[in-house]
Amino acid sequence: MKNDQQKHGKGRKLSLKKLEDQVVVIVGATSGIGLATARLAAERGAKVVLAARNQEALEALAEELNARGRVAVSVQADVGREEGIARIAEAAIRSFGGFDTWVNNASIMIFGNALEIPVDDMKKQFDTNYWSVVYGSRTAANHYAERGDAGSIINIGSGFGDRGVVLQSSYAASKFAVHGWTESLRMELEKQKLPVSVTLIHSGRIDTPYNEHARSYLDKQPGHIGMMYDPRVVADAVLFAAAHRKRDVYVGGQAKLLSLAGSAAPRMTDRLMEATLYRTQQLERPSRLPKDSALYRPGYGLAERGSNKGWLRKNSWSLVAQKHPLLASAAIAGAGSVLWKTFVKR
Secondary structure, rough: HHHHHHHHHOOOOOOOOOOOOEEEEEOOOOHHHHHHHHHHHHOOOOOOEEEEEOOOHHHHHHHEEEEEEEOOOEEEOOOHHHHHHHHHHHHHHHHHHHEEEEEEOOOOOOEOOOOOOHHHHHHHHHHHHHHHHHHHHHHHHHHHHOOOOEEEEEEEEOHHOOOOOOOOHHHHHHHHHHHHHHHHHHHHHHHHOOOOOEEEEEEEEOOOOOHHHOOOOEEEEEEEEEEEEHHHHHHHHHHHHHHOOOOEEEEOHHHHHHHHHHHHHHHHHHHHHHOOOOOEEEEEOOOOHHHHOOOOOOOOOOOOOOOOOOEEEEOOHHHHHHHHHHHHHHHHHHHHHHHHHHHHOO
């Protein structure tokens, strides 16, 4: 029994490799967060397996990284189908003997009123946003268990996976599903003592081309208006989780505040979102037609940022605090001490 447990990694302390010693699989690697993660992972020394639907963009990205002295292979696959995920895993094993981190990042948006979006579109969205995460998570967990070495699964969630939102009903529902799947999977793997770190990334508003790829049933083009974060901030969070066992990582205070507000004051949050998010999710130009979206066919690739309008932040202090909790605690304690001496103890 002991030998069998060792063979399948049971009972072994979960210790993740340094990023530069890892093979990282990135699903949805040719755009936005996935593209930023692929470039940053390669820059930091990891070998990367790039997966997406856009063959031309995949080949160009692999060529870009290899030309810089990095190591990258690409796999064209529709990750909303289980056989697509299997192709990615097979390519990683064939090229590198396996993988150490699997990033479930593929996602597509649909904008419109909940009662007007075609159900077939919602089902297709779930194939990409939810089922690809299920297929990828199962594939990665089985791979780590079979080889007996620790590995990580990183699922890209959203602040809208903790709290629903207007005009993105099916997207929020798909992310709620991802959050529930991730938490359930984490508990089961831990109970079985399998060597798998499972991390959920909760992101706020990120400046990616999501709005140009989205299927829109609005008159105006979807897009963020207001404060948002550079995709590289999320990439940094993903790669930190690849080498450090983390349960949840919040990128930007927006995501955490939204979750807390939705739990503590749900009715007030409803009214606030109703009053602001119709306006701050639509740009002042006509919407692209539904047929021009990337829901049923690959969108354009090799763009990290989108056509959103507002203030771009290139760092997240909440992320810094999560990466360095002792320093953050010391800073808070120090600030508290100064305030106490200044305003209370006089």
